[in-house]
Amino acid sequence: MTTQDLVTQIRKKNSFLCIGLDVDLEKIPPHLLSEEDPIFAFNKAIIDATHHLCVAYKPNTAFYEAYGLKGWKALEKTIHYLNQHHPEMFTIADAKRGDIGNTSRMYAKAFLEDLGFDSVTVAPYMGKDSVEPFLDFKDKHTILLALTSNQGAFDFQTKNIDGKEVYKHVLETSKSWENSENLMYVVGATKAEYLVDIRSIIPNSFLLVPGVGAQGGNLQDVCKYGMTSTIGLLINSSRGIIYASSDEHYAEAAAQKAKELQQEMAFILNQ
């Protein structure tokens, strides 16, 4: 999927919402546990109820890997379901990978080719040769961690080296990598005030912004400082949407939460 296709979907749906499919068997409605594949059953119901309200889905692979082969199968079924029934949806494998080039190539193949996601999250710590193998795929996207939403972001990412913060080095250096037009960046919604500086370095790149909802980030602030003329934002909420209810009406409750965010986004887009 190209970024232009993504922008078209955002304008069509009046939404730049990404729903995080972080499925925890201890949190899903108990009646689903008797299903043959409870994780997929949950995802399918959430997707069926919310696809008109969002433009992206982001399964975090940790929540699938934790359940071994069954979890990986559920992840595979989920991405195949999305690609088959909702090919217009931007899909993100939130895997936060990155290794020596030879190994990164295999991670890239796993998520972008074998599973067929549109994008994958990647950590920048190992540098150019660890990220470029992900950038090699046409019309696929590498979402590089820049400034994350958690408290630990202040341990390294905001430390000053040679006169500027590490996350700024990540943004600037990554622009020189081969196929850097395939880069997007993660910036936590909890760090909205940093977006002015971030936009001065990467004025047009798409940002994946997690941390609204359960982590307390503010949508209005993110849009005020981070939005571009082609939107440039995907706002993720996982727990705040998918666990809105644990009774049999969980999918409708999730759709209601997604709709609240979508309406806020529509208001911002039409201002």
Ligand SMILES: O=C(O)c1cc(=O)[nH]c(=O)n1[C@@H]1O[C@H](COP(=O)(O)O)[C@@H](O)[C@H]1O
């Ligand atoms: O890459 C991410 O998506 C990510 C980066 C970050 O800085 N913070 C962050 O919360 N995330 C992910 O975004 C999702 C946030 O989930 P909720 O807090 O439940 O909305 C989880 O899958 C996190 O792993």
